Amino acid sequence: MAITREDVLHVAALARLEIPEGEVEGVREQLGAILEAVGKVSELDLADVEPTSHPLDLVNQWAEDEPRPSLPREEALANAPDPADGSFRVPAVGG
Amino acid sequence: MNGWEPVIGLEIHVQLKTRTKMFCRCENVWGEEPNTRTCPVCLAHPGTLPVPNKTAIEWTVKLGLALDCEIAERALFHRKNYFYPDLPKGYQISQYDVPLCSEGRFVVPGPDGDREIGIVRAHLEEDAAKTIHVGGAAGRIHGAEYSLVDFNRGGTPLVEIVAKPDVRSGEEARRFLQLLRQTVIELDISDAEMEKGSLRCDANVSVRKAGEEGYRTKTELKNMNSFKFVADGIAVEVERQIARYQAGEEVMQQTLHFDPQTGTIAPLRSKEEAHDYRYFPEPDLVAVAPPADMVERARAEIGELPAARIRRLEAEVDLDLAYGLVTSGRDALYARVPGDDRRAVANVLMNQLAAAGVDPAAVDGAELGRLVAARETIPRQTFLDALGASADPDFTADPYLAETTVSDAAALDPVIDGILAANPGQVEAYRGGKEGLLGFFVGQVMKETQGKADARVVNERLREKLNA
Ligand SMILES: [Zn+2]
Numbered sequence: 001m002a003i004t005r006e007d008v009l010h011v012a013a014l015a016r017l018e019i020p021e022g023e024v025e026g027v028r029e030q031l032g033a034i035l036e037a038v039g040k041v042s043e044l045d046l047a048d049v050e051p052t053s054h055p056l057d058l059v060n061q062w063a064e065d066e067p068r069p070s071l072p073r074e075e076a077l078a079n080a081p082d083p084a085d086g087s088f089r090v091p092a093v094g095g
Numbered sequence: 096m097n098g099w100e101p102v103i104g105l106e107i108h109v110q111l112k113t114r115t116k117m118f119c120r121c122e123n124v125w126g127e128e129p130n131t132r133t134c135p136v137c138l139a140h141p142g143t144l145p146v147p148n149k150t151a152i153e154w155t156v157k158l159g160l161a162l163d164c165e166i167a168e169r170a171l172f173h174r175k176n177y178f179y180p181d182l183p184k185g186y187q188i189s190q191y192d193v194p195l196c197s198e199g200r201f202v203v204p205g206p207d208g209d210r211e212i213g214i215v216r217a218h219l220e221e222d223a224a225k226t227i228h229v230g231g232a233a234g235r236i237h238g239a240e241y242s243l244v245d246f247n248r249g250g251t252p253l254v255e256i257v258a259k260p261d262v263r264s265g266e267e268a269r270r271f272l273q274l275l276r277q278t279v280i281e282l283d284i285s286d287a288e289m290e291k292g293s294l295r296c297d298a299n300v301s302v303r304k305a306g307e308e309g310y311r312t313k314t315e316l317k318n319m320n321s322f323k324f325v326a327d328g329i330a331v332e333v334e335r336q337i338a339r340y341q342a343g344e345e346v347m348q349q350t351l352h353f354d355p356q357t358g359t360i361a362p363l364r365s366k367e368e369a370h371d372y373r374y375f376p377e378p379d380l381v382a383v384a385p386p387a388d389m390v391e392r393a394r395a396e397i398g399e400l401p402a403a404r405i406r407r408l409e410a411e412v413d414l415d416l417a418y419g420l421v422t423s424g425r426d427a428l429y430a431r432v433p434g435d436d437r438r439a440v441a442n443v444l445m446n447q448l449a450a451a452g453v454d455p456a457a458v459d460g461a462e463l464g465r466l467v468a469a470r471e472t473i474p475r476q477t478f479l480d481a482l483g484a485s486a487d488p489d490f491t492a493d494p495y496l497a498e499t500t501v502s503d504a505a506a507l508d509p510v511i512d513g514i515l516a517a518n519p520g521q522v523e524a525y526r527g528g529k530e531g532l533l534g535f536f537v538g539q540v541m542k543e544t545q546g547k548a549d550a551r552v553v554n555e556r557l558r559e560k561l562n563a
Pocket of ligand 1: 134
């Protein structure tokens, strides 16, 4: 499957990655190679094979609705670079 | 509308009131100190794994059944990818092509009979954290200096219901939403309070010529946080679109914010440059296959739906009163109150009893029926006092019914004569043309008789004497 320069820039923008101009072509080739390798699967006749969403053949791995202790707030905020008012402070968003 | 037909698709989010969050066992609470209900899972620390809340799944199934949906035999969770500070993982765990519930319908009784609104799907997902914008104008995003993120809400269970574009007016959207709210309250799965954000509604709005096939460009109205705003916002947007087409202009696809203060609509800035969420199956979770016993238990917990009760009550009262009784949870009491004048019973329940703030479930229907029947023969204040006490244990109407209104003219005349004699200035002004003063005299008589005089007789006697 051919991947274009535009595909690379679009995906990079969605992932908030800045790819230096000189590296776009290299990334394009590498992504193309990966897609090609995965694409090998489509050469097989899989008409009778059920789609798999997970390698484990399990369902209903869930827990009862019973609370467990949360983190103390100081601990929750310990890795925050700029906490304020008991919250994670972040640059103004969306404005 | 002169030949134009509104086409409205509603998307509703309902916050489930489970004890814990969707994928971790932090408490699911509202109004607590920020960031006091978090853990490595809901803060998205590396290496943590989500574990679904079984109760949230069962409640979603229950809601799906109430919406007459098909329940998936094997539902999947997907990742919805986007970057925003309220979403620490960089994706929201949601559902995509195999939701828990799909292909349902919801009946909305209206003035022209029952309207059936299709339900595309109802799926389960995790809510985002709460973001407070600081600085700038009144907490709005635009111009804010910084934002504070509170993860107490982050990761709490949220059901998204997507309806087909079958709604045809803002009023119908309001009725749909009121009925849906009452349904989830009776299913006991959410507080569904719009002001608190535990019930949220977005609307996709377009218009087309009557009889036209297909749909025109739609706009999205976001986060209208009351039933009135939903009805008004949609009505304003429908008018705007019709006006544009009539002026030969196009409607642009955009997200809009309705300002209830000014009644106007303005575009919102978009979160994401493009809605390209790159959904893929959540590899950290296996499929959900609701077991038969779970589905049957959920089905057994669904009572008669609000729409069916409205349809029955409408025959006795009218559509508005029927909606009022059912969507305020007062129709069970209404059924317990005897009396031939059903509208009077309904009106008392919706007005004076509601104002008295008593718990309808605690009221003795038979005693209330006696009060309603006597409402015009006992003093008004006595009637209101009785309603206020009607939920007390051992309440009986007897002492209140004993206080009858004084309607005997012979008993009222001396009082009226005394009032007129004491206010010669006002009497002269009335006779000079200031007829509005009648209310003043009535008030004086009521005061003198501690509200026990029959207002109709007092009015009659006063007029007679003043015009003599
Ligand atoms: Zn947690």
